[in-house]
Amino acid sequence: MKDARSRKKLKSKHTTDSGSGSDQVPSSSQKDDKSREALSLDLSTYFWVAGILGVLAVVFIKPSLVVDVVEFWVGHSEHYDVERPIAATRPPETRVHRLRADLEKRDAIVGAFKHAWHAYERDAMGSDEYHPISHGASNLTEAGSIGYMVVDVLDSLQIMGLDEEYQRARTWVENVSFDVDGEYSTFETTIRVLGGLLSAYHLSGNDELYLQKASDLADRLSVTFDSPTGLPYPYVNLHAGTGHHAKDYPGLVSAAEVGTLQLEFKYLSHVTGDPKYWRSVEKVMTVLKNALLEHNLASVFMNHLEGRYIHSPISLGSRADSYYEYLLKQYIQTNKTEEIYGTMYRGAMDSVQQFLIQVRENKDGQSMTYTSEMMPEEDPSGQISWRLTPKQDHLVCFLGGSLMLGAVKSAAFNPDRVSMPPEESELNDYGWKDWKTGKELIKTCLKTHD
Template sequence: MSADLPKRDAVTAAFKHAWLAYERDAMGDDEYHPIGKSGSNLTSAGGIGYTVVDSIDTMIIMGLDEEYQRARTWVAEKMSFERDGNFNTFETTIRVLGGLLSAFHLSGDSMYVERAKDLADRIVPAFSTKTGLPLSQVNLAKRIGVPDNDNRGLVSTAEVSTLQLELKYLSLLTDEEVYWEKAEQVMKVIKDARIATGLASIFLNPDDGKFAISPIRLGSRGDSYYEYLLKQYIQTNYTEPVYRDMYDDAMTAVHTHLIKKSEEEGLTYTAEILPERDTQGKITWRMIPKQDHLVCFFGGSLMLGAVTTGTIEHAASVPPRAAELTAQGTRDWISGVELVRTCMETHRTATGLSPEIVHFKTATDHIESAHDWYIKGARPGHTPYDARYILRPETVESLFIAWRLTGDPQYRQWGWEIFEAIEAHCRVASGGYASVLNVDALPVALEDKMETFLMSETLKYLYLLFSDESVLPLSEYVFNTEAHPFPIFHPTRGTGFF
């Protein structure tokens, strides 16, 4: 798996096109608007440098030393968490705390650990609920958790269960168990709340620790719960079997209830299950053939899980041989490969970019589409939210993992096609990249926003896809859900629940 240097260097040039524009127009601001050449912050009290910290480890990995040194100086001298505003607990953890921790690991600079500890100490009060499930928001200056009134005080399953890699790694670095204990308590609550199907609905009640009656899906508010079950098992070098057991249980549930095949082309996809209450107040559940772009992480994740929890011996070949996989491992590998293919099929649009949400045709549908999938509500003169592409990384994340686990050049080819589509339709000439409002309409209309995960995830995974296999090998690293790499380590303490 040698590097494809021209393609790798093209991705590096794209990163510089994005970063230098942000640095020129909005350095230190949380978000960047490349068309208006301006920045914005997530609260009226000011920002905490979301874009800076989310991008630093990509600079290190790409060897962009000059850009890195300027970003490092900003973090050391200008970053402040003394902001009297409400920040999303999950996003702040995966992007900012995760970015600081990975920057430390890759640079060895203890300044990042100091900043990470400062931030984590401000986040920890969000866990002060009856069950230990963290509230959705946190006021960093006041150090208090803030409930999400828009969702009746409920907390997102994915958000509370996607803080563990970050807090456990910080605990290892600081030798302070409070971070580990807060992270692990969440997982104990979720394990105890298991429902009969083995699936997880997308909301939990922080007062009683039970799943709320809410949709079940692998998309938004559900996705990274499943991702971190596997990655927690990997992070601590396979020493915590409780996470393997929870992961295996969840994957069996997903295959039993959510994985479907499309009618004509036989595309593997994941459906959603929606709760509905009838006139007598009885709850029934309805299957919806809908898949978020966010679900496209799941193909690569299943393949990684197949060679992690689904092998007869610990190590598997590249690609794994049939005799090396258990029945479960074979099932997960096949589903993962097919889900990656499905996600690439959703890139068969006018722009070559995938929409935010697709629906799959069923036998009762009367939808005119050249594919087994379609963008709901799309018609001349009307552009639904589902039609947009906001620079998301999930498909290229799966392509990177699939490439590393197989060496199949098809995955690199698909990744290059996506990169070329981004260059053709999202690139802003004066600097930066913008979101596309309708992936199936040319010429494109752009939204003036460059999400931080473009530089943290999308371009990083593309860079790694075209790098040689010695760069952040999967045998030594686990990536958080924002693509910040953490080292696999052997824990100094045992799991607190079983």
Template sequence: MSQTAGLRKRKKDASPSESSSAQHQDARRTDTHGSAKLMYTLAFIGIGLLSYFNFSIIYDSAKLVLDEWIGSSDHWDATPSSDDFVQFQVDEDKRQAVVNAFRHAWSAYERDAMGDDEYHPISMKGTNLTAAGGIGYTVIDSLDTMLIMGLTDEYSRARRWVDTKLSFDRDANFNTFETTIRVLGGLLSAFHLSSYLPHSSPSWRSLAPTFPHPDRLYLDKAIELANLMLPVFDTPSGLPTSQINLAQQRGAPNTEFPDLISTAEAGTLQLEFRQLSEITGDDIYWKRAEKVMSVIKTARLPHGLASIFMSQDAGQFVTSAIRLGSRGDSFYEYLLKQYLQTNRTELVYRDMYDDSMQAIHNHLVQKSYKTGLLYTSELIPEQNHEGEVSWRLTPKQDHLVCFLGGSLMLGATTTGALVQPVSIPPKPDELTLTGWRDWKTGVELIKTCMRTHDTATGLAPEMVHFRIPSDGMDGQEFAPEDWYIKGARPGEEAAFDARYILRPETVESLFIAYRLTGDPRYRDSAWSIFQAIDKHCKVDTGGYASIMNVDELNSRQEDKMETFFLSETLKYLYLIFSDDSILPLDKYVFNTEAHPLPIFNPTIPTGFS
């Protein structure tokens, strides 16, 4: 690999030891960036004047300032140029290619490891998460993908395994967060979608449920699992423990951080437990998960952002990194989705979401200083010898953060909308200034995430760093203009950051953006990613593997196929090549593992405000 390539081309958590090196990178705001932030802030001063002066003049002026700070998005800016109705057509060939990829992955797993939690395609074997056995992570995570794709035979065999082989009687600790989003979420989604199998129609527009009722098997298993998990909330603060021993029905701490719970782990249980309460009429599940949100709201930090760790006993944020990647990401995601899940009736979640998005724009959204790519930085706490804490801005962005672009666009058309329904794409007078801010930031973040696919393989690395004036690269012959993989060196072993582990976050945002705009360029980008996955990650004997270096054409593969590849990556790719009648965004909300759950009008009210 050339020296140029080594520098330029570059549910789920990275451990602190894996990301600790990023905490020492020198990063400071530039004067230019501060001036741009001032202009950005001035735009919102105009909001307070709208009731006193001509609305349209000030609205347009403020919007121009937003455009100058965030950017016009060049060809990525999906603003309407006409009143043409957007029609979503099925791309049969590309969608079938995704189905074929799923079959290639699933058939290998079913052949070699049916029922095991995880699959290793190179060694052609499965493993479980604990020595006491597994609980079918891969099977349950894949059920609704089979239902959506109409894979009747594969689904029938998977259902039979759930009915005859699945057991939660495991005397070992499982991660509370992962078990909730993958297993409980997967069971609830399968319960709902099971009414619609089998089907062969390419469109669900006129598709009536095949069965009169959803499959009770999945609901019974979901209730069983949730009841076993309820003890995780038996803590002094009500925040859940990081682990759960299912056989003993006892919560357990994370052995690495025994007194802490990550904010994402605590704040990413609510959709699933709320859905179960709504189905069963038993409010115990919702009350326990809702208490967590009340604790988090009470613990709000002055700047509105969330540190990645909370004290499990005290229910307070502890001094730790602030980021939108690992241990923080899905907390922000679920603020919006709780509001959407309850059909926009529970305003406390909208308020918490709006508050957090404002804080993200105030403190984390940055521009690369040479090419102007929008990205989100991290805040790293540093303590001096006198015990005083300061915060260092670090220009590092995880691949996990790429969920945010689509999430912001979805929030813009809901919490930031002046009318309902919003046009596809939204028209200039349909969103508030805050809505337009979030829309444009979302568009730009997706653009940036696609730029991180500018590698030898066309796949994005696990982590990227963005250029800043003080990084010491100016003047170097092969210095990248905008972003780079930290630690990448030609001829040396690939840096940890250079991996691609079949993550779905970029294609998730592309799916949402396509549904909200109809812009075919989002489809084109998704197709490019799929082709890259199929070329570089496919294992000839079956399955797909992670690769160790996205900037090496013949990169060594890692013997691991993450369950979210089947649950999320391929599902979102399938949906982006389908029409908008399958799982419409005004009828369903996707949990953070891409399990679709129906939107409903809540019968159990929120207990805090």
């Protein structure tokens, strides 16, 4: 109708012009050309005006959206000062900043990954371990591989856009069977195989192959929770459907082994609608909460039959590390609706800051932040005290990133609108302290490679 009205107006105009005493009357073709030109100009003006009005409406209704778009394209390079004092009150809204993508580094990482993965495909496809010097391969159990390496890397292949490599890995997964008569680590199988399948399911846009495999594997792992306390057995026979204790520490389980299963099982309940997976790992968290020590930190070992911590070292490294990581991530996973995980995480990190974080100068005079371990000591009267030992193993290097994630996800005034890196004004006191500590721990971990 717009075009019809335009043509009617143009026709009237030409009629008036041609009868106004002009010496030259336009021909029919000239009239058509002028009509099309005027119509094109009229439509173009219409769309330009409509577009400008639309932009102005967005600016008026939601100005932050425009700011975000501009900052996304322009990037941010403002100075970041970690020594500014901690904010005492809630600050006003600030602009959100983003880091520029380092394309050169990204491409170098993808190239290095392809080099390593192609060698593994060539010499050891499907095996649990690759020996690059001998070009050999081995498995973690004599019963054979269940995809520790292949499944664990599916999400990396997807994220990096390596489609050909990903399709070959997917074909391997199609043919893998978890009906294997051998003992496998409940912890390793959950975080690497079950977690890998679920990550691939999510990133693939819900490829049913991965969900079917994940459900089969989780059902086989679920037998490990059939214990007097609900704490899972550390090993499982996937064919026989039986849980087993570790041969080196019979009757004991580590905090990491039992506290690092929840994200995978809870997500599986979410996507299948079956609550049984969630209930199993939630019961474990109830036992862990009830067993908390006075300082909210976890000893390395628990008595499997009694569901309590024994007097053993307190460490942020091996056998305890991911317990703390999963406290934070369960809080995030449940959209912060289950406050207990936020409370347990905050209590643990407060104790880490109070008891375990240490700062000393290295031989070059540089200030280095690190974590210590606490060793239990019993006096003649049976009283337990804790001795600080200045030891940090390499696995503790997860803590820097975990503290920084916790700062922006659980200690920001507006978690949905935080700059990268965050401004001091965007975090509360706990968050800013955790962010600075995390950053310094990462610097120390980098120094171990010098």
